[in-house]
Amino acid sequence: MKKNLLVLLACLIVQMGLGQQLVLKKGKIIDSLKINDSIPDTFSLYLPRKFETETNWPLLLVIDLDKKEKETVSWFVRAAEKEGYIMAAVDINDSLSLTKNMIKTGQVLERVSQILPIQKTRIYVAGKESAGRYASLTPLFLNVINGVISIGSSIPNTEVLNLKRPFHFIGIVGKNNYAYKDLLATEKVLNRIKFPNQLLVFDENNEAPNGPLIHKALQIFTLRAMGKKEIPKDSLYIKDAYAKDIQKVNALRSKQNMLLAEQYLGEMLSIYGVHKNLDSLRQILKEVRKSKTFKTMRRAENTSFFKESLLKDEYAYDIEEDIRTHNFNNLGWWNYQMTELDKYINGSSVLEKQLGNRLKGFVNALAEDNIELVQSDAIIDEDALAFLYMLKTITEPDNFDFYMNIIALSAKNEDFGTSLFYLEEALKAGFKDIDRLYSLENTALLRINPKFNALISKYLKGARYKIIEE
Incomplete structure (x- = not known):
């Protein structure tokens, strides 16, 4: 009961x-x-x-x-x-x-x-x-x-x-x-x-x-x-929330993270203004903004923002041109750019790490937005789509969806050399889903290609079709 x-x-x-x-x-x-x-x-x-x-x-x-x-x-x-x-x-x-x-x-x-x-x-x-x-x-x-x-x-x-x-x-x-x-x-x-x-x-x-x-x-x-x-x-609820926010600000200040402390203090003013007198909070904010650490960090971040704006403009222009002209030769340049961004990400500067991550995220989002635009056209420009799929294997090499997309699209147009190249690239990168490989759209002819099955045997030991050596 x-x-x-x-x-x-x-x-x-x-x-x-x-x-x-x-x-x-x-x-x-x-x-x-x-x-x-x-x-x-x-x-x-x-x-x-x-x-x-x-x-x-x-x-x-x-x-x-x-x-x-x-x-x-x-x-x-x-x-x-x-x-x-x-x-x-x-x-x-x-x-x-x-x-x-x-x-x-x-x-x-x-x-x-x-x-x-x-x-x-x-x-x-x-x-x-x-x-x-x-x-x-x-x-x-x-x-x-x-x-x-x-x-x-x-x-x-x-x-x-x-x-x-x-x-x-x-x-x-x-x-x-x-x-x-x-x-x-x-x-x-x-x-x-x-x-x-x-x-x-x-x-x-x-x-x-x-x-x-x-x-x-x-x-x-x-x-x-x-x-x-x-x-x-609820006065107790407000008091508890405010006290925890002050603790957070103090923790940020003790770690010398003045940019986040200043940001959070500004938000606190708008959150609690209707509930209590915030003169003491305004004084803390004034002290943070006057500190040499804050001023130095703000200048460095603004410099980083300026560099980011310039590179974003360059990337946006270049990707538009490459899509319009089907410039597959420029994939090497994009690969170099990702290598340069990796240097930022793997460097010792926190601001440069953040810059590198933001720019990589921007390029990935830019490529995906353009994929959606191309796919939404009444007549799809398959060369532009192929370029974007290839670009995504460079900017996001661990996302196997784009390898599969370019394998299927190339096979559809009987460009088996490109399909096999990206198949091997995916397998080298750790792709292991054999069932998906043997069910890709438009790959019926590719799947019975001896080179296709040889690659699967080499990396996964599970080819479904017999390889006949001449």
């Missing part, structure tokens, strides 16, 4: 309409929930362990562009538990129009609001990189969105923002991320037009979102809701 009672407490039974019931477990990601009976689209849901139906809850809608809803939601679970947020996740298809994706996003928000007690003034959207860009657009189409968390991506176009209906924008970015400068620029624009925003920056070269900063972003939304009197003001 006691065990059954615990199970009931850990679950929520909701009416789905037409007499249907759905059992939702607290503290567990539930996927494949139908938006409604008339369409096959689904969404995922997460209820914090302390969830109860008597209270209205804030909602965080997480955008997924990689068909990994469950994994994407997992990035935010810990923060949602701490701050008490319901989470939903929707899979957006980037091959569909923006309008169709927005309709689906709106349907998920409406469905969640129908079955769960959601606080209407506290609905937020989050996403990483491309999903972050999409998340930043949702308030322009869906009036119910009150805030956005964008990880590693700026607002695509600040000129389209509706100043009469501002939403709260929080950017999260690492200094190694190519979007770092863009988010700094976005922050300046938003501050100038008095658009509520914060930018949370970290030094580590992490691919995944930074967990403590995701928690901080949700905490900022909560603090703003208290400031706007959308929820009761």
Whole structure:
């Protein structure tokens, strides 16, 4: 009896309409929930362990562009538990129009609001990189969105923002991320037009979102809701959050990381201004900005930014020309550029490491954006596409998708020499998926080529076709 009672407490039974019931477990990601009976689209849901139906809850809608809803939601679970947020996740298809994706996003928000007690003034959207860009657009189409968390991506176009209906924008970015400068620029624009925003920056070269900063972003939304009197003001909550932020600033100062300390102090002023007197905080900020260490670091970072701007302009011009002229001969130059960037990344200077990582990320993003542009044309320029696939094997040599793409595209055009070259390059780099090699599109003739099977036998010992030596 006691065990059954615990199970009931850990679950929520909701009416789905037409007499249907759905059992939702607290503290567990539930996927494949139908938006409604008339369409096959689904969404995922997460209820914090302390969830109860008597209270209205804030909602965080997480955008997924990689068909990994469950994994994407997992990035935010810990923060949602701490701050008490319901989470939903929707899979957006980037091959569909923006309008169709927005309709689906709106349907998920409406469905969640129908079955769960959601606080209407506290609905937020989050996403990483491309999903972050999409998340930043949702308030322009869906009036119910009150805030956005964008990880590693700026607002695509600040000129389209509706100043009469501002939403709260929080950017999260690492200094190694190519979007770092863009988010700094976005922050300046938003501050100038008095658009509520914060930018949370970290030094580590992490691919995944930074967990403590995701928690901080949700905490900022909560603090703003208290400031706007959308929820009761909790003095102890504010005091604890402020004390931990001061500890963080002190830790940064003790490590002589004055740039991050100055950045964080600036954000604290905008976060806590409505809650308490910040004269002491302003004094700390003034001391940081007057320090010789800060001034030296700021000059060095600005020099790094200038070099970055020049190289980005050069890369953008060169890739456009190479695509237009199908300049395969310039792949050697791109290889040299990646070698030069590796020198920055492997050097002793922190700023140069960050510069190298940002520029590599920029070139990769530039190549992928151009791949999407070429593929979206009514008549695809296959030579331009081949160049871009080859470029991606240089800029991102551990991503085997682009090796497979160029193998398949070359085989389609019966350029088996190119296919075999990139097959061997992939195998040398550690590719081991034999099933994928034998199922690549347009490679039927290539797969029975003795040289193809000889390479597989050499590196993987698993050729499916007999090699006949003449």
